[in-house]
Amino acid sequence: xxxxxxxxxxxxxxxxxxxxxxxxxxxVDPDGTLLFYNDPxxxxxxxxxxxxxxxxxAAWSTRFRPTDVDGSPLPPEALPLVIALQERRPAHRxxxxxxxxxxxxxxxxxxxxxxxxxxxxxxxxAIFWELSG
Amino acid sequence: MRVTIWGSRGSIAxxxxxxxxxxxxxxxxxxxxxxxTLLVLDAGTGIRRLGASLSRIPPRIxxxxxxxxxxxxxxxxxxxxxxxxxxxxxxxxxxxATLDLPARLGRYLSPPxxxxxxxxxxxDLTLHEVPCPPIRVGEFTIGADLICHPDxxxxxxxxxxxxxxxxxxxHEPALxxxxxxxxxxxxxxxxxxxxxxxxIHDAQYDDAxxxxxxxxxxxxxQHALAFAQLAKARHLVPFHLDPAHADDELDRRLRRLIDxxxxxxxxxxxxxxxxxxxxxxxxxxxx
Numbered sequence: 263x264x265x266x267x268x269x270x271x272x273x274x275x276x277x278x279x280x281x282x283x284x285x286x287x288x289x290v291d292p293d294g295t296l297l298f299y300n301d302p303x304x305x306x307x308x309x310x311x312x313x314x315x316x317x318x319x320a321a322w323s324t325r326f327r328p329t330d331v332d333g334s335p336l337p338p339e340a341l342p343l344v345i346a347l348q349e350r351r352p353a354h355r356x357x358x359x360x361x362x363x364x365x366x367x368x369x370x371x372x373x374x375x376x377x378x379x380x381x382x383x384x385x386x387x388a389i390f391w392e393l394s395g
Numbered sequence: 396m397r398v399t400i401w402g403s404r405g406s407i408a409x410x411x412x413x414x415x416x417x418x419x420x421x422x423x424x425x426x427x428x429x430x431x432t433l434l435v436l437d438a439g440t441g442i443r444r445l446g447a448s449l450s451r452i453p454p455r456i457x458x459x460x461x462x463x464x465x466x467x468x469x470x471x472x473x474x475x476x477x478x479x480x481x482x483x484x485x486x487x488x489x490x491x492a493t494l495d496l497p498a499r500l501g502r503y504l505s506p507p508x509x510x511x512x513x514x515x516x517x518x519d520l521t522l523h524e525v526p527c528p529p530i531r532v533g534e535f536t537i538g539a540d541l542i543c544h545p546d547x548x549x550x551x552x553x554x555x556x557x558x559x560x561x562x563x564x565x566h567e568p569a570l571x572x573x574x575x576x577x578x579x580x581x582x583x584x585x586x587x588x589x590x591x592x593x594x595i596h597d598a599q600y601d602d603a604x605x606x607x608x609x610x611x612x613x614x615x616x617q618h619a620l621a622f623a624q625l626a627k628a629r630h631l632v633p634f635h636l637d638p639a640h641a642d643d644e645l646d647r648r649l650r651r652l653i654d655x656x657x658x659x660x661x662x663x664x665x666x667x668x669x670x671x672x673x674x675x676x677x678x679x680x681x682x
Contacts, residue, residue: 265538265540265586265587265589266579266585266586267580267586268579268580268581268582269580269581270541271540271583272541274543275543275570277581278570278571279571282571378541379490379491379492379547380490380526
């Protein structure tokens with residue numbers, strides 16, 4: 263028996279929680295495909311999720327032009343969410359991104375893998391906040 | 396596939412003159428195949444009457460627990476097959492992130508809550524954790540998936556050559572979804588219920604009660620109807636009835652809902668003793 267396509271309950275609940283939080287939240291699946299980001303994240307990323315839709319990791323990890331504090335470009339593998347996905351551990355750092363509105367922002371990111379019941383690996387979640395206005 | 400309700404009450408047994416027609420026993424539903432395969436969905440207090448109804452103890456019984464809240468396991472110790480040497484009883488249920496199924500069930504089936512230890516039951520007992528790959532028992536193929544309810548909880552999808560039964564007794568798919576229902580992909584329980592011939596679904600509250608009990612893990616009758624529409628279920632049986640709701644009140648609520656919403660599928664009361672026969676995608680009932 264093959265069940266119809268539906269997200270795992272842990273992912274559904276993560277999205278529902280994120281949609282109620284005032285903290286920016288970004289949720290991806292095990293392949294790194296962006297599944298959802300909430301309203302507060304839209305304010306930093308500069309684009310509504312409804313317009314962005316699901317994005318593969320290769321797209322979102324470069325789309326926001328991440329750099330370190332010295333302005334050097336950060337490769338995807340240096341991003342906390344990519345570390346959380348690839349190494350299945352929490353990761354944290356500060357970095358600069360360029361929102362799709364063209365604004366450069368200094369943000370801090372904490373990411374963790376989403377491990378569900380029975381150890382099922384379901385993706386990852388990043389929370390982030392702006393350090394300077 | 397014959398589906399029989401032995402208990403449809405939620406939270407706590409509610410016997411009394413005001414619940415005579417719907418019954419006061421907590422969740423238990425039996426599913427019998429054309430080949431006499433017997434599945435038992437949940438082991439609330441209704442399972443005692445199911446046990447008493449068996450003319451003989453079959454060689455194998457599968458008890459599918461949605462979760463381990465007391466109203467779904469309280470009858471386990473009073474189900475004769477568990478005390479019958481040689482009867483193969485397979486109990487399926489969810490583990491938690493820290494305790495396996497035997498440890499969780501053992502908390503109830505041990506003193507001081509119950510005089511007999513799980514390990515001392517006389518049947519040939521096998522415990523299985525769900526969710527797991529599809530389960531094949533006789534003519535049935537059973538799928539289990541985690542759903543929205545406090546503590547690990549699954550819904551079951553029972554498929555037979557006759558049709559599909561979906562059983563989502565404790566389920567709050569509307570939690571945190573202001574515009575419920577959302578898309579199928581983002582709706583808890585959709586994979587279990589999609590295109591089911593018969594959907595047994597939580598409907599403990601009405602909208603006003605739900606408004607002050609969000610997060611308790613249950614649905615309103617209105618949510619159950621909206622969920623059934625989303626899933627394109629063909630027949631809906633509201634279930635996990637609130638212990639405070641008397642027979643006449645349940646009748647009124649159901650009638651009002653059908654009159655107001657006019658669903659394009661059948662909504663049938665889930666009272667104790669009601670049987671549904673699913674055959675070639677059609678559902679007939681004795682009530």
